[in-house]
Amino acid sequence: MGNEFFIYLAVMTLSTYLVRTIPFVAFSRKIKSRFIRSLLTYVPYAVLSAMTVPAIFFSTDSLISATAGFVTALILSLCGRSLITVAFFSCLSVFVIGLFC
Amino acid sequence: MNSLRKGMIDGLPIGLGYLAVSFSFGIMGTNAGLAIWQTVLISMTNLTSAGQFAGLNIMAAAGSYVEMIVSQLVINSRYSLMSVSLSQSVDKSFSTKIRILFGQFVTDEIYAVASSRGEEIGRRYFFGLCSLPYIGWSLGTLLGAVSGDILPASISTALNVALYGMFIAIVIPPMKKALSVTVVVIISVALSIFLYFQPFFEISSGISVIICAIVSSVVGAIFFPIKDEASDENGEAPGYNNETSALKDEASDDNGGAPAKDTSVSKLNDKEVHHG
Numbered sequence: 335m336g337n338e339f340f341i342y343l344a345v346m347t348l349s350t351y352l353v354r355t356i357p358f359v360a361f362s363r364k365i366k367s368r369f370i371r372s373l374l375t376y377v378p379y380a381v382l383s384a385m386t387v388p389a390i391f392f393s394t395d396s397l398i399s400a401t402a403g404f405v406t407a408l409i410l411s412l413c414g415r416s417l418i419t420v421a422f423f424s425c426l427s428v429f430v431i432g433l434f435c
Numbered sequence: 436m437n438s439l440r441k442g443m444i445d446g447l448p449i450g451l452g453y454l455a456v457s458f459s460f461g462i463m464g465t466n467a468g469l470a471i472w473q474t475v476l477i478s479m480t481n482l483t484s485a486g487q488f489a490g491l492n493i494m495a496a497a498g499s500y501v502e503m504i505v506s507q508l509v510i511n512s513r514y515s516l517m518s519v520s521l522s523q524s525v526d527k528s529f530s531t532k533i534r535i536l537f538g539q540f541v542t543d544e545i546y547a548v549a550s551s552r553g554e555e556i557g558r559r560y561f562f563g564l565c566s567l568p569y570i571g572w573s574l575g576t577l578l579g580a581v582s583g584d585i586l587p588a589s590i591s592t593a594l595n596v597a598l599y600g601m602f603i604a605i606v607i608p609p610m611k612k613a614l615s616v617t618v619v620v621i622i623s624v625a626l627s628i629f630l631y632f633q634p635f636f637e638i639s640s641g642i643s644v645i646i647c648a649i650v651s652s653v654v655g656a657i658f659f660p661i662k663d664e665a666s667d668e669n670g671e672a673p674g675y676n677n678e679t680s681a682l683k684d685e686a687s688d689d690n691g692g693a694p695a696k697d698t699s700v701s702k703l704n705d706k707e708v709h710h711g
Contacts, residue, residue, distance in 0.1 A: 338497075339494070342490070342493070342494045342500070343476065343480065345503045346481060347480040347481055349503070349507040349511070350481050350507050350514075350539070351538060353508060353511045353512060353514050354514045354515070354517075354541045355538025355539065357516075357518035357522065358519075358521065358522050358534045358538045358541065359522075359534045359535060359538070361522035362522060362529070364523060365523055368661070370656075371661060372655065372656035372659070372660045372661045373656040374520045375656075376616065376619045376652040376655035378517075378547060378550045378551060378605075379609060379620055380623040380655075381516065381547075381623075382543075382547055382605055383602075383620045384623045384643065384648055385599075385602060386599050386603060386606075387624045388627065388628050388631050389599070390596060390599040393595040394592045403596040403599070404596075404603070407599070407600040411603050411604045411606075415604065416448075416604070417448045417548075417601045417604045417605065418447065418451070420604035421600040421601045422597075422600075424596050424600030425597050428595075428596050
């Protein structure tokens with residue numbers, strides 16, 4: 335792949351870039367609407383939870399090890415552990431359970 | 436602490452997670468017939484996960500450019516929602532020029548960490564936050580492309596849950612603090628599960644995320660509106676910070692002080708009494 339690669343790359347990069355940047359630039363003023371501001375307050379948590387469930391359960395070889403990772407992350411988060419601790423032990427439990435199942 | 440350094444520290448777990456995820460992209464790239472530098476260049480310019488995997492497939496299959504554009508728009512459309520949300524949390528140091536420069540760094544994880552802080556996001560902090568994830572993403576791709584399948588499957592499989600684990604760690608603390616967030620998350624998850632398993636129509640994960648996020652956030656905004664303090668400000672809008680910090684100040688403080696929880700909860704209760 336020679337020139338074609340660069341065209342693909344340009345098309346791909348530009349569409350990704352515009353999707354991200356246009357709204358970022360367009361909404362540079364503070365939105366006044368209380369409804370919209372309330373909505374945007376909840377968006378981060380809504381987005382993250384929708385991305386995580388159910389996808390996490392199918393992210394490893396088996397449902398069992400994925401569930402172990404999920405439950406570990408849940409418990410450690412409830413105990414208020416930091417992002418990296420939660421991520422690390424979540425991976426570790428998938429690894430350990432994966433050895434047996 | 437220096438805000439650049441603070442950003443880098445917050446970005447470290449993202450960078451490590453990216454190192455793991457992009458490793459598999461690197462492997463896929465060379466397997467698909469791309470040169471090492473081409474695979475790395477895709478990561479350095481795009482900084483997306485699902486979008487890159489889809490793009491790679493289209494390249495390998497010599498698909499059309501229209502197909503490329505449509506797939507990227509569909510898969511990455513959730514970033515538009517995040518950019519709108521993030522645009523409201525950044526401070527005045529984010530001029531148009533800076534927004535144009537930093538736009539491509541709005542990833543799921545960077546957005547998640549930045550927007551779950553209690554305070555306005557400054558330019559220096561954001562730059563620090565983006566730096567290690569960017570390096571991790573590019574470096575991981577390079578390592579994967581160069582070394583191929585050297586990681587045992589058991590390890591690379593385990594690494595797949597790293598970023599999901601991080602998402603959970605971001606979402607749970609505010610759920611403990613505020614009923615409103617719990618309700619929004621439950622609706623979002625329920626809808627996400629439904630869309631995943633329903634047999635009626637095909638739906639991409641990117642679109643599914645948008646539907647779930649908008650529906651559940653609208654419900655949240657209707658039943659649990661935030662305190663309205665900023666509407667008469669002249670752009671400084673400290674009110675935005677104050678009210679959202681009730682929900683957002685969980686990310687960095689670990690086992691957060693009990694008093695903070697009480698105030699945020701009472702704040703939300705107040706709201707319901709006044710406006711409910």
